[in-house]
Amino acid sequence: MEIFLTYLKVFAVGGFVCMLGQILINKTKMSSARILVLYMLIGALLEVCGAFEPIKKFAGSGVTIPIMGFGSNLAKGAIEGAKQNGMLGAITGGLSSVAAGLTVVIVCGFVFGLISRSRSKKI
Amino acid sequence: MIDRKEYQDYVSKNAPKSPMVRTLVAAFIVGGIICCIGEGIGDIIKLIFKDMSEKDVAIWESCIMIFLGSFFTALGLYDKLGHYAGGGSIIPITGFANSVISPAMEYNREGVFFGICAKMFVIAGPIIVFGVTVSFFIGFISYFVV
Numbered sequence: 469m470e471i472f473l474t475y476l477k478v479f480a481v482g483g484f485v486c487m488l489g490q491i492l493i494n495k496t497k498m499s500s501a502r503i504l505v506l507y508m509l510i511g512a513l514l515e516v517c518g519a520f521e522p523i524k525k526f527a528g529s530g531v532t533i534p535i536m537g538f539g540s541n542l543a544k545g546a547i548e549g550a551k552q553n554g555m556l557g558a559i560t561g562g563l564s565s566v567a568a569g570l571t572v573v574i575v576c577g578f579v580f581g582l583i584s585r586s587r588s589k590k591i
Numbered sequence: 592m593i594d595r596k597e598y599q600d601y602v603s604k605n606a607p608k609s610p611m612v613r614t615l616v617a618a619f620i621v622g623g624i625i626c627c628i629g630e631g632i633g634d635i636i637k638l639i640f641k642d643m644s645e646k647d648v649a650i651w652e653s654c655i656m657i658f659l660g661s662f663f664t665a666l667g668l669y670d671k672l673g674h675y676a677g678g679g680s681i682i683p684i685t686g687f688a689n690s691v692i693s694p695a696m697e698y699n700r701e702g703v704f705f706g707i708c709a710k711m712f713v714i715a716g717p718i719i720v721f722g723v724t725v726s727f728f729i730g731f732i733s734y735f736v737v
Binding site for chain 2: 471474475478479480481482483484485486487488489490491492493494500501502503504505507508509512516528529530532533534535537538539542543545546547549550551554555557558559561562563566568569570572573574576577578580581582583584585
C-alpha cells in the first residue's frame, strides 16, 4: 500500500509538470529547446530558494526525472562547491554534479548516431 | 498586398490547432508513466545495491533513463511517442536525451566530424550553455553571501 501511494505521488506530480509544459506548448508555440531551458531555469531557481528539497521529498522521481532535476543539480553543485572549496568550487561544482548525465548523453549520442540512421519522418 | 496584422490574423486562423484536452491528458499520462519508470529503476537499484547512498542512486537512475531515452530514439519509437504525447515526452530527461540523439542520427550523412559531433548539440546546446552559466553565477553569488 505504501509503495502504491509513493508511485501515485510520482505519477501525479510528474504528470502535472509535463501537463504544464504542454499548456505552454499549446498556448505559446514555444519550441522544445525553449521549453527545456525554461524548465531547467525553474529547477535552478527552486533549488536556490530552497523549495526543491521539500518537493523532492514529497514526489521523488516526479520532479527529478523532468529536466528540472538537471537544473537543480547544477545549482546545488555550485552552492555546495562554493561552500567547500571557495571560488574554485563555485566554478567546478555545477558541471561536476551533472557530469555523469552529460557523459552518458554524449557517449550515447555518438554511438547511436554512428550506428543508426534517421527514419523518414512518416508518423 | 495585405498588411502585417491581417497576415497574422490569417495565420492564427489557419495554423493547425492542437486539441487542448486530448494533448493535456496525453502529456499528463505519458509524463507520469515516464517518471514512474524512473522511480521504479531507482527502487530496483536500491534493492540490488543496498548500501548505495541516496545521491548515487539518483545519479544511476538518471543515467539509465538517459540511456533508455536514447535507445528508444535510435529505434525510432520515441519520436512516435512524442507525436502523441508532446510535452509528456519532451520534459522528462529522456526528452533531453532525445534532443541530442535525434540530430546526431539526422546529420550522420554529413560525416562524423561536422555531422554527428557538431550537430549533436543543435537543441541541447542552449540548455547546457544556460545551465552552466546560471550555475556559475549561483556559485559566484553564494561564495560571497555564505
